[in-house]
Amino acid sequence: MAGINLFGWPIAAAGGAFGAAALGHMLLGEPARPILERVTLRVPALPPELDGLRIGHLTDSHLGFRYSEANLAWGIAQMQRERPDLIVFTGDIVTHHWAIPDVPRLLRGLEAPLGVYAVPGNHDHWEGLADLHAALTLANIPLLLNEHRHLSWNGGDLWLIGIDDVWDGRPSLRQALRGVPAHGFKLLLSHAPDIAESAAHAGIHVQLSGHTHGGHLRLPLLGPFTLPRYGKRYVIGEYQVDGLTLYVSRGLGGAPLRLLCPPEATIITLRCC
DSSP, X not given: OTTOOTTHHHHHHHHHHHHHHHHHIIIIIGGGOOEEEEEEEEOTTOOGGXXXXXXXXXXXXXXXXXXXXXXXXXXXXXXXXXXXXXXXEESOOBSSGGGGGGHHHHHTTOOOTTOEEEEOOHHHHHHHHXXXXXXXXXXXXXXXXXEEEEEEETTEEXXXXXXXXXXXXXOOHHXXXXXXXXXXXXXXXXXXXXXXXXXXXXXXXXEEEOSSGGGSBEETTTEESOOOTTOSSOOSEEEEETTEEEEEOOOSOSSSOOBSOOOEEEEEEEEOO
C-alpha cells in the first residue's frame, strides 16, 4: 500500500464525475434548451407613435447542425404565440446546403402584421445564397440585400434597412439608405454586429444582429470562449454605440456546445426614453 493515497481517489473520482456531467450539459443539455428573452430597448429618437412596437428576433438557426431544426421550430412557435408586430431573421439560417430545401417548410408558418424579413449571414453565402434566396421566396420572406422597406404602424413611420453580410457579401449602407428620409426612424438588420459604429454614423437608430452565438461558452472570470470575425466588439445583449442602440442575440443554433449561454429567441419592445 506504500505510495497509494487512499484519500485522494474519492476526490479524483468526484472531479471526474463533475467534469463528465459538465461536458454532458454543454453538449446535450444547454444547446437543446432555448429560452425566450423579453427585451425592452429604450430609444431616445423613437417617434411616440412607435412606442410599444414589438419585434420578434430570430437568428443563427444553422440548419444542418444537431438541435437546429428543433430549436427553430421552437422559436417559430414562440413567435406564433407572442404575435409580435414585426418578425426579423438576421442571418445564418443554414450551415449545410442540403438543409436549404427544408427552409420553406420550416419558415412558412412565420407571419406578422408588418411582415417577416431576413438578411443573410456568412454561412448563407458559403452554402449557396441564390438557393437560399429562392427558398425564402417560397416561404414569403423577403431577403433584404442592401435595401429598405417603409413600414407604418400606429400612425408612425419606420424604415427597415437590411444589408448584405460583411464577411463574404457586399454590404452597402449607402445603397440601402438611398431614398430613406434623413430624419426617418431607421432599424437596421445586420448579421454581424461590429458594423455598429458605421451604422451609427449613417444615422441608424436601432441595429439587430446575431453572428456571435454569445461566445458559446461563457466561462466565469474569462468571458466568451470563441468569437468570430466581425463579432469581437459586441458579443451579447444590448449596447449603446454613438447614439445607436444595438442588440446582439445568442441565436438559436450553431455548434452544439454551450455553457451559460443558452440559445434564444427574442421579443423586443421599443420604448421612448
